[in-house]
Amino acid sequence: KAGVTQTPRYLIKTRGQQVTLSCSPISGHRSVSWYQQTPGQGLQFLFEYFSETQRNKGNFPGRFSGRQFSNSRSEMNVSTLELGDSALYLCASSFFGGLETQYFGPGTRLLVL
Amino acid sequence: GNSVTQMEGPVTLSEEAFLTINCTYTATGYPSLFWYVQYPGEGLQLLLKATKADDKGSNKGFEATYRKETTSFHLEKGSVQVSDSAVYFCALSESNAGGTSYGKLTFGQGTILTVHP
Numbered sequence: 311k312a313g314v315t316q317t318p319r320y321l322i323k324t325r326g327q328q329v330t331l332s333c334s335p336i337s338g339h340r341s342v343s344w345y346q347q348t349p350g351q352g353l354q355f356l357f358e359y360f361s362e363t364q365r366n367k368g369n370f371p372g373r374f375s376g377r378q379f380s381n382s383r384s385e386m387n388v389s390t391l392e393l394g395d396s397a398l399y400l401c402a403s404s405f406f407g408g409l410e411t412q413y414f415g416p417g418t419r420l421l422v423l
Numbered sequence: 424g425n426s427v428t429q430m431e432g433p434v435t436l437s438e439e440a441f442l443t444i445n446c447t448y449t450a451t452g453y454p455s456l457f458w459y460v461q462y463p464g465e466g467l468q469l470l471l472k473a474t475k476a477d478d479k480g481s482n483k484g485f486e487a488t489y490r491k492e493t494t495s496f497h498l499e500k501g502s503v504q505v506s507d508s509a510v511y512f513c514a515l516s517e518s519n520a521g522g523t524s525y526g527k528l529t530f531g532q533g534t535i536l537t538v539h540p
Contacts, residue, residue, distance in 0.1 A: 353530040355527045360525075404526065409454070409516045410455075413469070417465075
C-alpha cells in the first residue's frame, strides 16, 4: 500500500507571496492532519480535516488555511508569506483521526526569502 | 493544556551501549502515547505506541512502558547500533470526554541520538 505523499518536496518563495501544498493520504484514510516543524518551535499542529470538514485547529494565524477534497486529498495554503514561515510542513493520515496511529509523509520544505 | 517534556539532547553513545530517552507528559483524559523517529531529510516514522496504562510498546529492540502513576513513557534499547542515529520524538494523542482526538498529536522537542562505531 502506498504511503502518504506530499508535493512539492521543496519550495522557495519570497515574502508576501502565497503557497499551496498538497497531501495525498494512504488509501482508505479519511483524516489528514498538518504540522509545521521548525528548529525553534519543534512540531506544531496546524489543523485536521475529516470528510472535507475541519474538525480541529491549532494556534496559527488565519494566513494558514486548508481544505480537503472528496477523495481525502488535502491542500494547505499560506498567504502573505513571512520569513518565519520557513519550515518543514508535514502531513499525516489516519483512518478516523482518533487515538490511532498517524502515518506521516516526507514533508514539504518551504524556504521564504 | 496537554504537553510532552522530553529529555534534552543531543545524546551520543558508542555502539552496543544502553539507551534511555526520558519522556513525561501532562494530559487530561486518556491519551495514547507514541515514539516517532525521524531520519535526516525524511518525515516521521512510528517506532512504537501504547494505548493504555501499563501497556508496553516494542519494535526493533526499542521498548517503552506507559506509566500512568509517573506520567512517563521512557524509551529504552539494550544495545544501540549506528543505524539508530536519528531524532526521536515522544508524542501523545489526546482525547476529549467523548474519546476522540480529532487528529492532533502533541510532540516533545525531540532528542538527537548519535551512535558512534
